[in-house]
Amino acid sequence: MSxxxxxxxxRAASEGLRALWxxxxxxxxxxxxxxxxxxxPGWLRGEPRGVRRASTVEEAERQLRARLxxxxxxxxxxxxxxxxxxxxxxxxxxxALAFDARDGTPSLFLAxxxxxxxxxxxxxxxxxAVIQQQRAGLGEGSTLSRIVGEDGTLWNQLEWTxxxxxxxxxxxxxxxxxxxxxxxxHGVVR
Amino acid sequence: xxxxxxxxxxxxxxxxxxxxxxVIEALVRLWGVRAPSQRMGFRLLALAWPLLVxxxxxxxxxxxxxxxxxxxQALFSARRWDDVTxxxxxxxxxxxxxxALAGLALLLLDLVPLLRSRAAAPPPLPPATPExxxxxxxxxxxxxxxxxRVPPLAYFPAGPAVLYCTGARRPVVVVSRAxxxxxxxxxxxxxxxxxxxxxxxxxxxxxxxxxxxxxxxWFNPGAQVLVRALARDAERLADxxxxxxxxxxxxxxxxxxxxxxxxxxxxxxxADRARPLFSSLAEPIARARAHDIExxxxxxxxxxxxxxxxxxxxxxxxxAGLFLLLFHVV
Numbered sequence: 001m002s003x004x005x006x007x008x009x010x011r012a013a014s015e016g017l018r019a020l021w022x023x024x025x026x027x028x029x030x031x032x033x034x035x036x037x038x039x040x041p042g043w044l045r046g047e048p049r050g051v052r053r054a055s056t057v058e059e060a061e062r063q064l065r066a067r068l069x070x071x072x073x074x075x076x077x078x079x080x081x082x083x084x085x086x087x088x089x090x091x092x093x094x095x096a097l098a099f100d101a102r103d104g105t106p107s108l109f110l111a112x113x114x115x116x117x118x119x120x121x122x123x124x125x126x127x128x129a130v131i132q133q134q135r136a137g138l139g140e141g142s143t144l145s146r147i148v149g150e151d152g153t154l155w156n157q158l159e160w161t162x163x164x165x166x167x168x169x170x171x172x173x174x175x176x177x178x179x180x181x182x183x184x185x186h187g188v189v190r
Numbered sequence: 191x192x193x194x195x196x197x198x199x200x201x202x203x204x205x206x207x208x209x210x211x212x213v214i215e216a217l218v219r220l221w222g223v224r225a226p227s228q229r230m231g232f233r234l235l236a237l238a239w240p241l242l243v244x245x246x247x248x249x250x251x252x253x254x255x256x257x258x259x260x261x262x263q264a265l266f267s268a269r270r271w272d273d274v275t276x277x278x279x280x281x282x283x284x285x286x287x288x289x290a291l292a293g294l295a296l297l298l299l300d301l302v303p304l305l306r307s308r309a310a311a312p313p314p315l316p317p318a319t320p321e322x323x324x325x326x327x328x329x330x331x332x333x334x335x336x337x338x339r340v341p342p343l344a345y346f347p348a349g350p351a352v353l354y355c356t357g358a359r360r361p362v363v364v365v366s367r368a369x370x371x372x373x374x375x376x377x378x379x380x381x382x383x384x385x386x387x388x389x390x391x392x393x394x395x396x397x398x399x400x401x402x403x404x405x406x407x408w409f410n411p412g413a414q415v416l417v418r419a420l421a422r423d424a425e426r427l428a429d430x431x432x433x434x435x436x437x438x439x440x441x442x443x444x445x446x447x448x449x450x451x452x453x454x455x456x457x458x459x460x461a462d463r464a465r466p467l468f469s470s471l472a473e474p475i476a477r478a479r480a481h482d483i484e485x486x487x488x489x490x491x492x493x494x495x496x497x498x499x500x501x502x503x504x505x506x507x508x509x510a511g512l513f514l515l516l517f518h519v520v
Contacts, residue, residue: 019221022217024511026220091258
């Protein structure tokens with residue numbers, strides 16, 4: 001190739017690269033802007049991505065298009081209705097209900113999946129560290145854990161699978177009451 | 191299709207148009223796209239988004255509407271904004287309502303004057319007077335310069351200075367006596383060459399097709415604005431073609447300026463400006479029109495814009511990039 005031809009080819013290649021670089025910058029900038037725009041509602045409500053709130057059990061059922069399985073036995077040491085209902089609709093959907101004790105302290109969480117026995121939606125339950133775990137008498141694979149909650153206190157947590165759903169029941173109160181509530185979800189109160 | 195799906199379709203059509211138009215406008219400026227035909231190509235790509243790409247995405251990829259996609263793969267989910275409420279309704283619902291109203295207002299702003307102007311009686315043929323002969327002669331010269339047949343000519347013996355082409359099936363150039371009196375021979379030839387360039391590109395038919403697209407996308411303000419931008423590009427394309435054919439860019443710029451000044455840049459009759467909606471919009475519209483005329487004149491006073499190299503490849507790259515991006519916007 002002659003000298004001017006090589007120069008022209010180099011100039012064209014450099015122009016092409018510059019054009020591609022500009023296109024990539026504009027697209028990446030737009031993607032970043034869209035990502036930020038997507039995160040704003042969560043920031044405004046103080047919730048992680050994908051977690052929504054419902055004001056009543058009925059509204060949660062409407063959003064999830066499924067009936068929630070709730071305990072028939074509910075000790076009067078807790079307040080009804082739930083203080084907060086948070087749900088995710090990915091992976092078939094899951095929901096977490098938070099209850100306060102009569103004195104107003106957060107004392108009980110009931111979480112369940114509604115579309116399969118997969119894991120609960122991320123961010124539904126508060127972070128907790130498991131310090132001890134053993135089998136529970138709620139069917140195959142069920143566990144009883146001692147956990148340290150965000151507030152630094154010890155909680156009991158039951159986790160089991162039944163009726164095509166995955167359940168987690170976490171409470172501060174006596175273990176007997178928690179187990180009784182868990183059994184009552186499936187109509188067995190002992 | 192369920193109502194919720196129609197709402198999602200409208201929301202995506204609006205949002206995709208906005209994103210596609212903003213990306214394309216940024217690239218048009220950053221790449222320095224100056225040739226009107228190439229600018230039209232890029233803007234047509236943006237307009238294709240709500241008209242072709244969004245319906246295709248809905249038909250071929252229904253999984254995009256599922257919760258798993260929205261929560262797991264989507265880069266942006268507009269429905270998330272429904273979680274934030276204002277006066278009892280989600281912000282997404284407010285946004286769609288506001289956009290639809292803005293889209294409808296923009297459509298009516300152009301559609302109403304268009305329909306009213308079509309109701310007017312067609313103008314007669316030019317008489318065998320010196321003015322009539324002068325305009326016939328200038329039209330013949332312009333048509334020869336563009337290598338096309340001389341179209342029928344219609345003539346307003348009275349009224350304001352107007353010069354335009356019309357007719358999708360039977361194209362005709364319309365000129366008024368006031369315009370003929372206003373322009374010298376070179377200006378008249380340049381202005382008529384501009385109108386013939388519109389006919390050469392079948393712009394009257396294209397403008398009806400674009401008006402149809404606007405009707406379909408009545409709820410989409412981005413599409414309404416894009417069609418207006420395309421109309422401006424078509425004007426500049428006709429400017430360039432007409433000026434290239436007559437070889438006198440200055441004469442066309444002068445004709446544009448004279449005709450604009452003669453009509454006072456008015457968008458509508460004074461009676462219409464007294465109406466509440468129009469009076470609030472008349473000022474910005476007049477200012478935008480003045481700015482547009484100024485830009486067209488500036489472009490004509492400069493040299494013919496250089497076309498961008500490998501334009502089609504760039505267009506394809508933008509289309510592919512936008513598709514990848516907007517596939518993940520629901």
